[in-house]
Amino acid sequence: SDLLTTLKFLLRLRRTGYDVSINTFPQSRVEYRIISWIINAKLRVSHHYDHFGWLTPVLVHKTVPYDYSRHCIEQNLDLLKLVQAEPKLQSHHYEVYLTPDEIKWAQEYFATNKLNLGHCLAIHPGSGRTKNLMLKRWPIQYYAILIQQLSKLRPDLNVILLGGPDEQAEIQYLAKSANSPKIFSPHTPTVRHLAALLKHCSLYLSVDNFVMHLAAAMHVPHIIVIESPTWNPTIAPYNANYTLVQNPAVHGRNLEFYRYDGRPIQGSFEFLRKCMEAVSPEAVLRVITEKLPNKL
Numbered sequence: 417s418d419l420l421t422t423l424k425f426l427l428r429l430r431r432t433g434y435d436v437s438i439n440t441f442p443q444s445r446v447e448y449r450i451i452s453w454i455i456n457a458k459l460r461v462s463h464h465y466d467h468f469g470w471l472t473p474v475l476v477h478k479t480v481p482y483d484y485s486r487h488c489i490e491q492n493l494d495l496l497k498l499v500q501a502e503p504k505l506q507s508h509h510y511e512v513y514l515t516p517d518e519i520k521w522a523q524e525y526f527a528t529n530k531l532n533l534g535h536c537l538a539i540h541p542g543s544g545r546t547k548n549l550m551l552k553r554w555p556i557q558y559y560a561i562l563i564q565q566l567s568k569l570r571p572d573l574n575v576i577l578l579g580g581p582d583e584q585a586e587i588q589y590l591a592k593s594a595n596s597p598k599i600f601s602p603h604t605p606t607v608r609h610l611a612a613l614l615k616h617c618s619l620y621l622s623v624d625n626f627v628m629h630l631a632a633a634m635h636v637p638h639i640i641v642i643e644s645p646t647w648n649p650t651i652a653p654y655n656a657n658y659t660l661v662q663n664p665a666v667h668g669r670n671l672e673f674y675r676y677d678g679r680p681i682q683g684s685f686e687f688l689r690k691c692m693e694a695v696s697p698e699a700v701l702r703v704i705t706e707k708l709p710n711k712l
Contacts, residue, residue: 512630525613542583576617644692
């Protein structure tokens with residue numbers, strides 16, 4: 417069974433004899449700390465999460481508190497003091513090192529489609545699929561309305577629709593509904609090719625998701641984030657220029673909807689659907705037009 421296979425794998429790790437096991441923030445599920453305990457590293461460190469707190473002294477040796485007002489990166493750096501280490505750099509940034517072939521692939525895509533002749537807005541319409549995180553997606557119909565409005569307002573703007581296999585249905589819908597030669601939906605062989613495309617974009621738009629952080633790593637000049645119930649300062653694009661399009665339905669109550677306690681987003685399907693509908697296409701359009709560079 418899968419459970420037996422996993423246990424055999426963990427026991428092989430246990431026999432390796434690790435010196436240190438670090439549970440990074442916000443990996444809050446108790447299962448992660450149980451794995452750390454099974455591996456039996458000489459020193460096991462983590463943040464102290466509220467749920468299953470009584471198990472923490474059993475599963476890990478040392479902990480530090482966490483803070484929803486500080487970024488994940490800074491809070492993970494806090495763990496270094498538990499292993500008698502300290503940061504070596506005065507400031508930190510996301511870094512992704514692309515291969516020459518990946519860089520060339522993106523350059524050729526832009527050149528072939530003449531994307532270098534105008535500004536580019538990258539859009540990723542997806543989000544995570546674990547628990548009920550799909551419910552924090554902005555309505556796909558709203559993306560379609562936004563793209564249509566942008567096409568009229570800024571005909572010089574190229575829109576690149578990005579995503580993996582899980583977003584292909586949404587991307588095809590947006591491309592078909594836009595029916596514009598300025599809308600592109602490249603097939604990216606890997607997530608690294610997607611990153612290479614981001615490197616050439618002027619703006620990026622999505623809810624808080626993995627590709628948002630990739631856009632920060634690729635130094636997209638400005639990132640626009642549609643606020644979802646899961647948003648909080650711990651997951652902001654780190655050391656990047658970004659604007660949060662505020663969600664009136666969330667209204668600063670993010671922690672009432674989502675905490676790092678292993679639970680899904682709190683609220684019914686209908687409530688969370690209406691929550692994301694509360695951010696209008698016009699509100700997002702205003703931010704995009706403010707941040708777009710002047711026409712070439």
